[in-house]
Amino acid sequence: MSPQPQAAVGAPLSRVDGRLKVTGQAKYTADHDIDGVVHAVIVDSSVARGRITGIDTRAADAQPGVLGLISHLDKPALAYRDNPGAWLDPRSGERLHVFQDDKVRFLGQPVAVVVARTLEAAQHAADLVKVSYDAEKPSTDMSASGVPENDPLPPQNYVRGNPEDALASAVVKLEGTYRLTRNHHNALEPHATIARWDGEKLTVWDKTQWTVGARDELAAVFGMSAENVRVISPFVGGAFGNGLRTWPHTTIAALAARQIRRPVKLVLTREQLYYGVGYRPAYEYGLRLGSTRGGRVTAALHRIRAETSSYEHYVEGVMNPGQMLYATPHVRQAYRTVPLDVNTPTFMRGPGWSSAAFAIESAMDELAHETGIDPIELRLRNEPQEDPVNGLPWSTRRLTECLRTGARAFGWHRRNPKPRSRRDGDWLIGMGMASGIYDTLRMQSEARVRLDADGTALVQASTSDMGPGTYTSVTQLAADALGLTMRTVRFELGDSTFPPSPPHGGSQTMAGVGSAVQDGCDKLRQEAIKLAVEDERSPLHGVDADDIVVRGGRLHVKSNPARGETYRQLLARNSRTHLETRGTFTPSGDDRYSMNAYSVTFAEVAVDRRLGLVRMRRMLGVYDVGRIISPKLADSQALGAMVGGVGQALLEHTATDHRDGRIVNANLADYLVPVNADIPDIKAIYLDGEDLHADPIGVKGLGEIVKVGVAPAIANAVFNATGRRVRDLPITAEALL
């Protein structure tokens, strides 16, 4: 097979769906116009723990337009079968069952749903429902005394070497506890569901990152065959991980539609997005490091606590970075979840890995300061030659290149290691950096590719595009592999009836879906070439198939472009309406290489020496992520993640009133995310290269790694500016006054 010329891949193209989005034609879930749709509004619990003692619906029922109300008093029949497909869900515990009992497990738990002809009528009627409770004092603060004793589960442990002995004999010792507050995803698009039953068949328009996952979960909850469920989700307005699970409101919408016998639309309010879906859990991360005078880290002891709900034990990859970012010979980790009267946390960009990076990379900065070694040099001295967990060679690990490239590009040599040494008027200026790691996930994926007689192609996979630009980057791959222009290839996604895709999360979409599409397109191109070379009427008759390439929809001899014909001519002459193939990607086993993406983030901050305000001045990210398919969209990912990191470092904080479990800033006025004025000059650099051990297209995943290390880079810059080591996020004025 002759390699195809590369035209679209690697070109800085704009989003193929950009025009649809900016002109309002892209249909997000709540935008779908379904005939006869009525509106549902959830009534949620105003207490965090206890029992529902009564639901007074008289005033609500009396409202004009109200069609019905469902609560546990109606005992709605839901199967809640085990769903072996829900491997993303917590392994321990059981998902929230809606309206199945009178128990309240967290504030904001759905206790009833009102359905009405108009949204306004449903909202007003929901306000009029009076729920009474037998409330108990909730436990929502993982830092409160007595809380850890409630944990019924043993911690997850990891140990190598003799960490206690190594720490005891270390020349340099450090100890710190890092506190990361709870963060909410706050995607612009609210979670929404439209559900319609046609006899036994259920169609759901849902905000999801995993259409086939939502299909399987609905089938399990309603006790039906997955073939009878279809989930449609062509556009997702940001999700950051919160669309990976199928949350209770999706069930509620489908339940309401079944009960009312009408299509039902349910959109969570901004406030409900703080309780009805997931969040990044709060962490307490205790870290002790032992090192030689020369900065070789010999021992690391990690004590990790994270919040979870009382009904599910959510865990994430928070242990990994501490095992493999550095060559530390002696490591102990204990990771414990603390069950509280809250809803279950979930994946949020760089889940676990970025939380661990804050502790580890802050501590490394502290170690650099203590030992008088430059932070970059310190990291170079601790670079492992192989994966310390299993002794496997790295598929590719170019962290040291990231460090050196970034140091040069950012002007790291201008940093004065002595804190408080650079000033600009009232501003103290500081520079900081942090490394990051995220594993390269790859999963079985499939794609359908069809070339029509008019010379255009249609590619389909059930994956999503929550913002990274799946539509665009997959079209780029397909266009080059088929030898077509971008305009003549259409990629469709977001429908569970399309070929199965893994969850659109964990930075694996290009690796899996991209590779499956590449495979399908390669097969289709070869099929067309075979058709031509075996066709006596073709100008390509008899040519070696390996000598043929396709360009602009025209097959030709590589060394003689004049000899060839178009797909259209080929298909027409052979009376073929279309050619169709199915592409697949099956990852090789993980047993030969350790595969990860790497980052180094640099930050320069200004801190008002009297007012304690931190303002960003510059940021740079340098990434070892394999091949870049779509550079412009890669930049969107990297820059967006750095913006998110500014939020995590300086602003974002879900504030709970632990007296009753109420989130007091459950809105976008009080939960602060960065605005344009907070964001400085940001740049991203990608090391040129590919990782063909990971997948045939050489990508290692981008969307998660770009978030890992941003917050500690900023915190380290704050230390360099002020001499204050802030171990709690977010870093606000009161820590620096």
Place this chain on the structure above:
Amino acid sequence: MHPFSYTRATDTRQALHAGRDGGRYIAGGTTLVDLMRETVERPRTLVDISALPLREIMVTRRGGLRIGALVRMSEAAAHRGVRALYPVISQALELSASAQLRNMATIGGNIMQRTRCTYFRDVTAACNKREPGSGCAALHGVNRTHAILGTSDDCVATHPSDVAVAFAALEASVHLMGADGERTVPFADFLLKPGSTPNREQALRPGELITAVELPALPRPLRSGYLKVRDRQSYEFALTSAAVALHIRHGVIREAKVAAGGVGTVPWKLTAVERQLIGRRPSDALWTKAAEHAADGARPLQHNRFKVELLKRTVERQLRIVGGGK
């Protein structure tokens, strides 16, 4: 949102008539509509006053300013007279909200806006301002953004306006019109401290309408400016803020007008700071000494203790910015 009726007043008499019958006035709607959606506000009748002839800004004969109640925040901020005479007002307005909100919100509505206290805005929480006698959830709750000055055991909510801080500093007055005629109330008396009746926020009689805010003529030259300290750089309410106007002649401060925002249940006039300044020569030492009095009488809560020090430093910084120094 609860059902309501809506009428549009075409002249002042009609508006006052509807107001006397219990109608709630609405202009830009940037506060009221939000609160109606949250069911914090449940007016039966809205009286839209947008069409009333209260959109003028006039320089008064003595060199003060009269800003009509329906002047948009963005119009007032951009007005040449406002910019020339009282930069502190332009700055306070431009540091408020977002461009979209400033294009809708009016000056009258701005000083009427209700607190951002999260418990006030959550109908399931205890709040004496929203529901007298229900208690104050903020007093021992999450209160980082709450007031340290002018509080009571019944309410610790801040007044959120920026421009009202400038009005308080400059000793503005509020022109009101009611069924019984017109009257003028000093700004300091217009907004009420909570005491035991936090539900009473303004010295308005039922059905009374704000027609204008008037700034007095002040001796010239007058330097003025507004500093807003907040976690993010735009689109956020103040943690602390300072409005400062200084009349300095022959190297001596003859007039000083200073008020603080983000810290009081009402915009907080800093008379103790002003007293320290008048008759003295500008210097960094003076700014520091005067600002030491900025938090006199402060009653910090569990999460907002930092505001005491931050307020002093905010005032010190703004005295230096306006009055000069290193």
